[in-house]
Amino acid sequence: MTHPGLRLLSMTLLVGCGGGEAVPEDALLAAEAAGHFTAGLETAAIVGGLITEFSTEDPADEAVEAAAAVLDELLGSCASIEATAGESTALLLDFGTDGCAFLETPLVLYGAVSYQTTEAGVVETWTIAFDALQIGDVTLDGAITMTQVLGLTAGFELADLTVSYGDVSLNLTSTGGLQTSASHLEVGFSASGSFTWADRSWSLDAVDVSRALLTDCYPEAGVVEVRFADDAGAERLAVVTFEDRQLGLDSDDSGKVAVTLDGEEHVVTLPSRGCIGL
Numbered sequence: 001m002t003h004p005g006l007r008l009l010s011m012t013l014l015v016g017c018g019g020g021e022a023v024p025e026d027a028l029l030a031a032e033a034a035g036h037f038t039a040g041l042e043t044a045a046i047v048g049g050l051i052t053e054f055s056t057e058d059p060a061d062e063a064v065e066a067a068a069a070v071l072d073e074l075l076g077s078c079a080s081i082e083a084t085a086g087e088s089t090a091l092l093l094d095f096g097t098d099g100c101a102f103l104e105t106p107l108v109l110y111g112a113v114s115y116q117t118t119e120a121g122v123v124e125t126w127t128i129a130f131d132a133l134q135i136g137d138v139t140l141d142g143a144i145t146m147t148q149v150l151g152l153t154a155g156f157e158l159a160d161l162t163v164s165y166g167d168v169s170l171n172l173t174s175t176g177g178l179q180t181s182a183s184h185l186e187v188g189f190s191a192s193g194s195f196t197w198a199d200r201s202w203s204l205d206a207v208d209v210s211r212a213l214l215t216d217c218y219p220e221a222g223v224v225e226v227r228f229a230d231d232a233g234a235e236r237l238a239v240v241t242f243e244d245r246q247l248g249l250d251s252d253d254s255g256k257v258a259v260t261l262d263g264e265e266h267v268v269t270l271p272s273r274g275c276i277g278l
Contacts (some may be wrong), residue, residue, distance in 0.1 A: 005069075005154065006259050008111075015164050015199045021126070023267075023268055024121045024261065024266070025264045026228075026230055026236060026238070027196055027238060027259045027261045027266045028259075028262060029200070029228075030226040030228065030236075030238035030240060030259060030261065030270055031189045031238075031240055031257055031259045031268040032198075032258050032270065033195075033197060033198075033202045033204065033226055033228070033255075033268060033272065034204065034224040034226055034240040034257070035203045035270040035273075036163065036168060036172075036195070036197065036272070037172070037174075037193055037195070037202075037206065037217070037223065037224060037257075038206065038209055038218075038219055038242075039160065039165060039175075039213075039223075039273055040138070040140070040170075040190050040212075041088045041172075041174065041178065041191060041193075041206070041209075042138075042161035042187050042189075043133075043135050043136075043138045043158070043163075043189070043214040043221075044140060044144050044158065044161070044178065045123040045178040045179070045180055045187040045189060046089060046135055046180065046187060046213065047109075047128065047130070047133060047135070047233065048126070048128060048144060048153075048156065048178055048180075049111055049127060049153075049178070049179075049180030049187070049207070050180075051113065051115050051128050052146060052148060052153065052175050057172075060119065062124075070151060074168065076101035078093060078095065078096075078101070079095050079096075079100050079109075080093070080094045080096070081093055081094075082094075088116075090115070090116040090166065091114065091115060092112065092113075092114040093112060093113050093114070093115075094111075094122040095109045095110055095111060095112065095113075096110070097110065097207065098110075099134075102239055104184075105110060105185075106214075107136070107185075107213055108135070108136075109132070109133065109134070109135055110132070110135075111128065111131055111132040111134050111139070112130075112131040112132070112133065112221075113128060113130055113131065113133050114128070114129045114131070115128045115129070118234065119151075121140045121151055121197070122150050123147060123148070123149055123154075124147065124148045124169075125145060125146070125147050125148075125182075126145065126147070126148070126150075126165055127143060127144075128143060128144050128149075129142070129143040130142055130143065130144075130161075131171055134274065137165045137166065137273050138163065138164070138273065139162075139163075139164045139165065140157075140161060140162065140163060140164075141161070141162040141164075142158065142160055142161035142171075143158065143159075143161070144156055144157070144158040144161065145158070146178070146189050147179060153178060153179065154176065154199075155176065155177050155247045156174075156175065156176060156178050156191075157174075157175045158172065158173065158174050158175075159173045160172075160173060161174075164270075165233045165273060166271065166273075168197070169229060170196065171195055171196070171197045172193055172194075173193060173194050173195065174191050174192065174193030175191065175192055175193075176189055176191025176192060177188050177190055177191065177194075178221060181243070185212065185213045185214055186209065186210065186211070186212045186213065187213065188208065188209060188210035188211070188220070188222075188252055188272060189206060189209055189242075190206060190207050191205075191206050191212055192204065192205050192206075193206075194235075200228050200229065201229070202226060202227070202228050203226075203227040203228070204224055204225065204226050204227070205224070205225040206222060206223070206224045206225075207222060207223050207224075208221065208223070209221070209222030209224065209242065209260045210222060212252070213253070214229075215252075216252035216253065217252065217253060217254075217255060217272075217273060218242065218252055218253075218254075218257075219242040219251060219253075219271070220242060220243075220244040220251060220252035221242055221244060222228070222241075222242045223239060223240070223241050223242075224239075224242075225237065225239055225240075225241045226238045226239075227270050232241060232251070236261070237261075238260065238261045238262075239259070239260040240257050240258070240259050240260055241257060241258040241259075242257055243258070249267070254269060255268050255269050255270035255271075255272070255273075256268070256270075257269075
């Protein structure tokens with residue numbers, strides 16, 4: 001039985017290929033699972049990169065002033081900021097229901113995010129909690145823990161982070177490394193993760209996945225290995241590859257990815273994310 005979420009995907013494939021051979025359902029599902037995984041981590045990377053710009057050394061009252069200065073530069077005088085008392089820096093940032101535009105671009109943040117920091121020698125740990133935090137079409141609820149060594153992001157861990165967009169909602173568990181550019185408008189990650197979706201359990205390993213947030217709707221590069229059990233209970237492995245236009249697939253603009261399953265390669269177009277894509 002074809003999963004309901006794949007009908008439009010299958011039609012797009014058949015029309016685009018002039019009614020050629022249908023792509024196996026397992027390949028379609030694996031591609032979409034990789035798309036869900038990357039969408040969640042891209043959004044977490046944007047906010048994580050923004051939050052780790054804030055100072056961890058100031059007392060609560062000075063931390064508000066320092067955070068306000070960063071937010072004024074990135075978001076304008078838009079978000080409200082509150083400090084909570086404690087042994088470490090702890091702030092709540094609220095972007096409201098009207099949202100805050102990022103660097104005067106169409107990229108808008110809605111909802112709220114709070115964070116707390118701790119230090120142990122040269123290692124800083126950021127615990128970042130999302131409350132209906134929305135960027136583009138993707139909404140996050142839950143928390144991510146990020147570590148920095150000498151000011152450089154070393155890794156992240158998240159458990160049961162709720163990722164929602166369109167008619168998709170899943171709880172993501174993942175560990176790995178996230179990177180953002182100095183402008184925070186380009187993100188990348190290598191990570192492992194898992195979630196349950198479409199009545200299956202998915203285990204994923206992503207390597208060097210990257211996306212430019214304003215110009216691209218989907219990642220422009222990277223590979224995601226997707227492991228799952230099919231309807232017969234057999235363990236399967238699909239390899240999903242993102243490539244930019246210069247390499248042939250145009251993943252970043254069109255959402256087309258290559259899926260290798262059982263030695264056969266298929267081209268699949270991912271569902272829309274409602275992205276910016278200037």
